[in-house]
Amino acid sequence: MSGGFLCGCLMPYLHGLLKVAATAGLSRCSRKTGGVRRGFFWDLPHVRAQSRKTMAKSKFEYVRNFEADDTCLQNCWVVVRLDGRNFHKFADQHGFKKPNDERALQLMSKCALTVMEELNDIVIAYGQSDEYSFVFKRKSNWFKRRASKFISHVVSQFSSSFVFYWQDYFKDQALLFPPGFDGRVVLYPSNQNLRDYLSWRQADCHINNLYNTTFWALVQQGGLSNSEAEEKLKGTLAGEKNDILFLEFNINYNNEPEIYRKGTVLIWHKIEETIDKRITTPDAPEGKNVVVKRTRNKLLPFHMDVIGDKFWEEHSQILADS
CATH class of the missing domain: 3.30.70.3000 (tRNA(His) guanylyltransferase (Thg1))
Structure with missing residues (x-):
């Protein structure tokens, strides 16, 4: 018989076995000499998916209804x-x-x-x-x-x-x-x-x-x-x-x-920094060090007045999210 014919005949049978294994909870098998190892059935994606689906719909799931809705109001x-x-x-x-x-x-x-x-x-x-x-x-x-x-x-x-x-x-x-x-x-x-x-x-x-x-x-x-x-x-x-x-x-x-x-006061603040970077060029295939300037956001502490307008004018990006 051809391999294709065998696969076509056996696949429904194997799927049935997998379904039974998942329902029965066959997840792992053990050896006396080697401790616990993963079982053949559990290692197959069909069974893992079926197990997750079964657990997600367990009879105990109703307890989630006791959780309070604590979603914060939008746009605040x-x-x-x-x-x-x-x-x-x-x-x-x-x-x-x-x-x-x-x-x-x-x-x-x-x-x-x-x-x-x-x-x-x-x-x-x-x-x-x-x-x-x-x-x-x-x-x-x-x-x-x-x-x-x-x-x-x-x-x-x-x-x-x-x-x-x-x-x-x-x-x-x-x-x-x-x-x-x-x-x-x-x-x-x-x-x-x-x-x-x-x-x-x-x-x-x-x-x-x-x-x-x-x-x-x-x-x-x-x-x-x-x-x-x-x-x-x-x-x-x-x-x-x-x-x-x-x-x-x-x-x-x-x-x-x-x-x-x-x-x-801790805020994200744009700073300019200078770093040394090694690059290769046609003139220097072995590489050379160059000075590179870059701008990045960094968390910085400030001890300043936040009651007046000056702070908010200088750091308008804080409220820009609105």
Whole structure:
């Protein structure tokens, strides 16, 4: 008989065997001497496809109906704000400097940079103290705009980076226990809403830092107890705190580092760089080094005012997504 005739006769029979094998769940077979190996039937694409189809339509699939629909509204800026959980305790037990520890702030920004490099749809991030806000493109369709995906990816990437890079910034301080971070998603429908949100966070940075700078000056240089310093600052306005700093401790708050007063803004910024590149030419078949200039986007940290118009005029690409 010809090979074609045999194939024509046997193919329906083989397909029937494969169908029975898939239904019976014959996926693997084992050897006593060689452990577990892939079975003949499972290695065939027909059975793999049939198995996937069977599992996808199992009687247990109804449980998917319990999942809440958390799709973020279209045409809105998606902001994920991340905060340290119980970070006062964490800072105390890890010897953070008061009122500000630049190591901790730099570590937070490093983690935020890592998040932005991994999740490309983030156009700007703003951080201060133990919090960071990440702004996703207004038209982003990342993970079908599911809020749970936004939160879980940002928080998990940030948290793991915090532990991973800890020793780079706290060389003499071991990590005693893992930090905790929580996150929330907030939608802002207009460019002005987004600007107002970031302005609010920066104003909060200024208010908190002015208070903390004054409080710790009273404690560390003025000799007051924590409760005495709290009592002295109760009900004081910004101008009065500035007077305490200047008149009692000769500290001009406006001269404090901007990273403390204004927080950190992370944006993609076009930079020009020069690199050496080796090329071959008819005149130099063995190759020669040439200087090449190129422009590329790079994530950079800035410590500047985001409340006024100047920042947004200089970086108009951030809102251009709208």
